[in-house]
Amino acid sequence: MSVVVVGAGLAGLTAAADLAARGVEVTVLEARDRVGGRTHGIEVAPGSWVDAGAAYLGDRHTALTALMAELDLKTTPTTMTGASRFALGDDQDGHRTRAGRFPPLSAVALGEMFDALDELTRGLRVDAPWLSADAAALDTRTAAEWAREHLRHPDARLFFPLFLGEMMAADPQDVSVLHMAFYLRSGGGVRYLNAFAGGAQEDRIAGGAHQLCQRLAAGLGGRVRLGEPVRAIRQDDDGVTVVTATGSLRARAAVVAVPPSLADAIDYRPGLPAPRSTGRTAPGCAVKVHLVYPAPVWREHGLSGWSVNARGPLLSTVDDSPQDGAVGVLTGFVTGREAHRFAALPVGEQRERAVAQAARLFPGLPRPIGFHATDWVNEDYSRGCYAALFGPGDWLRLGPRLVTPHRRVHWAGTETSTEFFGLMEGAIRSGRRVAAEIVTTYGAEIVTTHGWRDNHV
Amino acid sequence: MNVDAVSDIFRRVLENAEVSADSDFFVMGGDSLLATRVLSAIARACGVELDFDDFADAPTPGALAKKIASMA
Numbered sequence: 001m002s003v004v005v006v007g008a009g010l011a012g013l014t015a016a017a018d019l020a021a022r023g024v025e026v027t028v029l030e031a032r033d034r035v036g037g038r039t040h041g042i043e044v045a046p047g048s049w050v051d052a053g054a055a056y057l058g059d060r061h062t063a064l065t066a067l068m069a070e071l072d073l074k075t076t077p078t079t080m081t082g083a084s085r086f087a088l089g090d091d092q093d094g095h096r097t098r099a100g101r102f103p104p105l106s107a108v109a110l111g112e113m114f115d116a117l118d119e120l121t122r123g124l125r126v127d128a129p130w131l132s133a134d135a136a137a138l139d140t141r142t143a144a145e146w147a148r149e150h151l152r153h154p155d156a157r158l159f160f161p162l163f164l165g166e167m168m169a170a171d172p173q174d175v176s177v178l179h180m181a182f183y184l185r186s187g188g189g190v191r192y193l194n195a196f197a198g199g200a201q202e203d204r205i206a207g208g209a210h211q212l213c214q215r216l217a218a219g220l221g222g223r224v225r226l227g228e229p230v231r232a233i234r235q236d237d238d239g240v241t242v243v244t245a246t247g248s249l250r251a252r253a254a255v256v257a258v259p260p261s262l263a264d265a266i267d268y269r270p271g272l273p274a275p276r277s278t279g280r281t282a283p284g285c286a287v288k289v290h291l292v293y294p295a296p297v298w299r300e301h302g303l304s305g306w307s308v309n310a311r312g313p314l315l316s317t318v319d320d321s322p323q324d325g326a327v328g329v330l331t332g333f334v335t336g337r338e339a340h341r342f343a344a345l346p347v348g349e350q351r352e353r354a355v356a357q358a359a360r361l362f363p364g365l366p367r368p369i370g371f372h373a374t375d376w377v378n379e380d381y382s383r384g385c386y387a388a389l390f391g392p393g394d395w396l397r398l399g400p401r402l403v404t405p406h407r408r409v410h411w412a413g414t415e416t417s418t419e420f421f422g423l424m425e426g427a428i429r430s431g432r433r434v435a436a437e438i439v440t441t442y443g444a445e446i447v448t449t450h451g452w453r454d455n456h457v
Numbered sequence: 458m459n460v461d462a463v464s465d466i467f468r469r470v471l472e473n474a475e476v477s478a479d480s481d482f483f484v485m486g487g488d489s490l491l492a493t494r495v496l497s498a499i500a501r502a503c504g505v506e507l508d509f510d511d512f513a514d515a516p517t518p519g520a521l522a523k524k525i526a527s528m529a
Binding site: 100101102106107108110111112114115118190191194195197198199 | 486488489490491492493494495496497498500506507508509512513
């Protein structure tokens with residue numbers, strides 16, 4: 001066998017499909033009993049799926065758009081009509097209804113916040129953030145410290161953690177200023193990353209984002225093996241031996257396509273010259289909640305389902321009802337510090353709190369007929385979502401080796417892509433990049449039609 | 458603040474030189490996030506703090522300049 005790919009998420013499967021298409025013999029090892037990684041579908045009514053993980057795309061996500069075309073998948077727009085609900089005051093009952101999505105906060109204060117973020121991201125070298133001017137200073141401080149220094153208006157201080165939670169599933173204490181600035185630039189800038197229409201949340205994938213990996217895996221057939229957590233990767237002059245819980249595979253090269261802290265959990269011999277994560281690297285803090293109702297009742301009250309809330313558990317909600325109208329689905333985002341708190345609750349209490357909050361936000365809601373909470377923070381084989389959060393010091397330490405192979409071990413995953421880091425687009429671009437890297441590095445020796453093949457498996 | 462000064466802010470925020478006195482910010486590709494940056498620039502330039510609804514009511518440089526004049 002030629003190449004072993006570790007991880008059947010979007011990055012690993014994209015890489016494997018690319019390699020297979022070029023005649024490379026490839027095996028994908030996946031720890032879970034499913035493919036998809038941080039994309040995952042939940043069937044909320046017969047034939048109606050919602051995204052428990054990654055969901056959105058926009059027109060700049062060109063690799064994803066191309067992959068969807070290859071896999072015969074279509075987009076569905078995230079159009080929002082109706083008024084929004086906001087609970088941004090201190091009191092539980094301080095709910096307000098407003099036309100559009102703009103919160104009842106000082107527009108000037110929020111403008112100053114976006115001005116400050118724009119200034120921060122402008123000077124950044126997005127392809128190599130650790131080489132940016134002021135990188136060392138920006139990498140030392142947390143986004144929370146930055147906010148204390150730069151945001152004076154109480155409305156900006158209230159909104160900033162909600163904004164960061166929504167944009168990157170981060171608590172401001174968890175990320176360095178450099179990582180925040182990098183993430184916002186990498187995703188296309190604050191405006192693009194924030195926007196539904198004309199931005200990164202313009203569309204969803206009709207039928208669910210999980211179909212990307214399912215269809216890629218179907219194309220790879222028996223080359224994808226589930227329930228095979230990789231424990232160790234040994235190397236010698238001729239190749240790699242990838243050790244799983246049940247056996248081992250010999251290959252010319254390996255692609256590790258898992259988040260940084262999981263990549264570090266593999267035992268490498270010889271060892272890595274530098275780790276893939278540090279003690280300051282935090283999991284993306286997101287729990288995604290789906291409340292399923294017999295119908296999207298909020299629409300009858302002129303509401304879009306969009307809400308933004310200063311108090312949890314649901315810091316924002318959005319109408320994710322399937323287009324066939326079979327049920328009404330309210331998706332709630334629990335992010336940042338709130339995600340850790342919520343994830344620690346028993347599921348019954350999670351349900352009660354989420355249901356009660358939704359009822360306060362949207363009058364006339366019946367009891368939900370379904371409840372799903374997807375806790376990505378404590379998911380063993382993801383360790384966070386949307387993506388790993390680089391804490392103070394991480395970019396300067398980890399950045400220079402982000403994509404540098406460890407001899408015959410190569411790296412993929414959305415966290416290795418400086419373009420659209422943390423998004424499906426970044427994952428796909430990393431898969432394409434690593435497949436090209438493998439072909440360039442090993443050339444004819446791995447293409448089965450040109451000869452070399454081993455007999456170990 | 459006159460129409461020309463507001464137009465300049467539109468041009469900078471929208472990164473689009475084709476702004477005239479009656480260009481509608483939202484038709485020109487602006488959204489609510491970019492609108493806040495127009496409002497912060499106006500507050501810096503002349504001290505008038507408009508809210509988002511003011512802007513939504515008067516989304517052209519001409520209308521916005523009038524609104525600023527009425528509040529200054």
